[in-house]
Amino acid sequence: MLIGEKVGKEWTMDKAPQYAIDHVANSKKNIFEFEFLNSLSEKLSSFFGLSSDSLFYIDLGITKHVFLLFFVSFIVVSTLVTLIQGYISHKKNIPNKFMSIVEMFVIYLRDDVLKNFVGDKEYRSWAPLVYTIFFFVLFGNILGLIPIFDLTGLIGKIGYKADMLGKDNILYLLSKGGHTVTANVNVTFAIATITFFAFIAAGIQKYGFIQHWKNLAPSGLPLPLYFVVVPIEFMGLFIRPLALTLRLAGNMMGGHIALIIFITFIFSATAELGGLAGFGIAPFSISLALGLTMLELLVAVIQAYVFALLTAVFIGMAIHVDH
Amino acid sequence: MNPLLTPELGTYVWSLVIFLTVLFVLKKYAWNPLLDFLEEREKDIAESLEMAESAKTNLEKIKDESEKILNKAKKEGKTIVSDSKLRAEESANKILDDAKAKSNEFLDDAKSKIEIEKKRAIKEIKEEVVDLSLELATKVLQRNVKDDDNNKFIKSSLEAVKADEAKS
Numbered sequence: 001m002l003i004g005e006k007v008g009k010e011w012t013m014d015k016a017p018q019y020a021i022d023h024v025a026n027s028k029k030n031i032f033e034f035e036f037l038n039s040l041s042e043k044l045s046s047f048f049g050l051s052s053d054s055l056f057y058i059d060l061g062i063t064k065h066v067f068l069l070f071f072v073s074f075i076v077v078s079t080l081v082t083l084i085q086g087y088i089s090h091k092k093n094i095p096n097k098f099m100s101i102v103e104m105f106v107i108y109l110r111d112d113v114l115k116n117f118v119g120d121k122e123y124r125s126w127a128p129l130v131y132t133i134f135f136f137v138l139f140g141n142i143l144g145l146i147p148i149f150d151l152t153g154l155i156g157k158i159g160y161k162a163d164m165l166g167k168d169n170i171l172y173l174l175s176k177g178g179h180t181v182t183a184n185v186n187v188t189f190a191i192a193t194i195t196f197f198a199f200i201a202a203g204i205q206k207y208g209f210i211q212h213w214k215n216l217a218p219s220g221l222p223l224p225l226y227f228v229v230v231p232i233e234f235m236g237l238f239i240r241p242l243a244l245t246l247r248l249a250g251n252m253m254g255g256h257i258a259l260i261i262f263i264t265f266i267f268s269a270t271a272e273l274g275g276l277a278g279f280g281i282a283p284f285s286i287s288l289a290l291g292l293t294m295l296e297l298l299v300a301v302i303q304a305y306v307f308a309l310l311t312a313v314f315i316g317m318a319i320h321v322d323h
Numbered sequence: 324m325n326p327l328l329t330p331e332l333g334t335y336v337w338s339l340v341i342f343l344t345v346l347f348v349l350k351k352y353a354w355n356p357l358l359d360f361l362e363e364r365e366k367d368i369a370e371s372l373e374m375a376e377s378a379k380t381n382l383e384k385i386k387d388e389s390e391k392i393l394n395k396a397k398k399e400g401k402t403i404v405s406d407s408k409l410r411a412e413e414s415a416n417k418i419l420d421d422a423k424a425k426s427n428e429f430l431d432d433a434k435s436k437i438e439i440e441k442k443r444a445i446k447e448i449k450e451e452v453v454d455l456s457l458e459l460a461t462k463v464l465q466r467n468v469k470d471d472d473n474n475k476f477i478k479s480s481l482e483a484v485k486a487d488e489a490k491s
Contacts, residue, residue, distance in 0.1 A: 190338030
């Protein structure tokens with residue numbers, strides 16, 4: 001994650017926070033340029049009346065995170081489809097090591113989450129969504145922990161001299177270090193949006209359009225209370241996806257920032273106190289980073305589980321209204 | 324604006340598109356087949372467990388039945404043995420009783436025959452005695468015997484005979 005960066009004599013201690021933020025944040029430039037995407041972005045934005053200098057300009061360019069999204073989705077789809085199709089079509093039906101793990105998660109989510117919260121009858125139609133959220137988020141989290149693009153960075157430094165290719169070169173941008181897509185609030189907000197529409201759809205499917213919105217507030221309350229309960233419930237409706245968004249992004253972001261700050265101790269010590277201090281602090285710094293990486297692995301699974309669990313809970317709440 | 328919280332609507336749109344595509348593909352090629360497969364496998368397992376259970380109960384039933392039959396057979400055997408013993412005893416007793424009764428009959432018969440023979444013998448002896456005494460008397464009286472004497476003698480002889488009779 002850091003090898004690709006140029007950490008040299010110009011490093012000072014106060015650069016560390018910005019350095020960590022740059023690492024986690026999306027790239028400002030596109031790593032691939034496609035003309036049709038640019039024109040599509042302009043058309044889409046002008047449809048909504050957004051100018052190119054607007055904060056909400058819809059730029060469909062392939063930034064670092066969009067590229068990573070493609071990468072993650074490719075890994076998720078190829079891994080799961082290969083494993084599951086192989087497992088099902090095999091005559092003996094004995095799961096291999098990876099399939100056992102997938103099956104463990106699938107059965108656990110089905111029996112303890114989906115059947116529990118969504119219901120024995122309704123769970124089948126919502127299971128694919130919850131499973132996809134779990135594995136998509138899980139793979140996003142874990143692939144963020146594997147420094148794939150730091151390896152490309154290392155190769156870039158030694159092999160093709162990425163720095164010399166210019167700042168706009170794809171290889172240079174790709175070699176700037178690995179990142180977690182699920183640390184980007186826009187990505188998590190997109191998944192939370194799907195959860196949001198899923199639990200509204202679940203309620204409408206079960207009760208019809210009007211009854212579903214009536215279900216928001218419990219019936220049989222004294223009339224004045226409705227003036228309090230209805231706004232609270234309505235706000236809750238939108239707070240749910242927002243909480244999902246910030247929980248996942250915040251968790252992934254925080255972990256990675258802390259991880260980088262630990263590593264920058266070495267640079268800071270070297271810059272401020274000399275090379276010997278850098279060597280002295282390295283074991284301490286690395287063991288902290290190692291411990292935190294272990295913790296991040298745990299957090300990666302837990303946050304994926306929490307996202308999937310809460311999606312199931314919200315869908316279940318819309319289906320089983322009796323509070 | 325903090326770069327970590329900047330809205331990037333492009334990324335948002337891409338995320339939606341990519342996630343929905345992944346959802347569609349995985350639903351079709353991973354989750355639905357896997358869920359169907361798992362359900363079928365669980366059904367299979369449940370069925371075979373049920374079958375094993377029913378086979379077990381069947382076996383137990385058969386075992387119970389065979390035990391019952393065995394017990395019944397044992398009981399019947401016992402009753403047959405005891406019955407036949409009883410019957411054998413009965414018939415033995417009957418045979419014994421019959422034999423006893425027959426021997427008693429024989430004995431009684433023999434006794435009565437003996438009695439009859441005895442009576443006949445005594446009668447014959449008496450007749451013989453009378454004849455002899457008459458002969459004797461005639462022989463003695465060939466000489467001249469008065470009527471008186473004659474009567475006297477006859478009388479005493481008869482009394483003697485009577486006394487004899489009474490004795491026997």
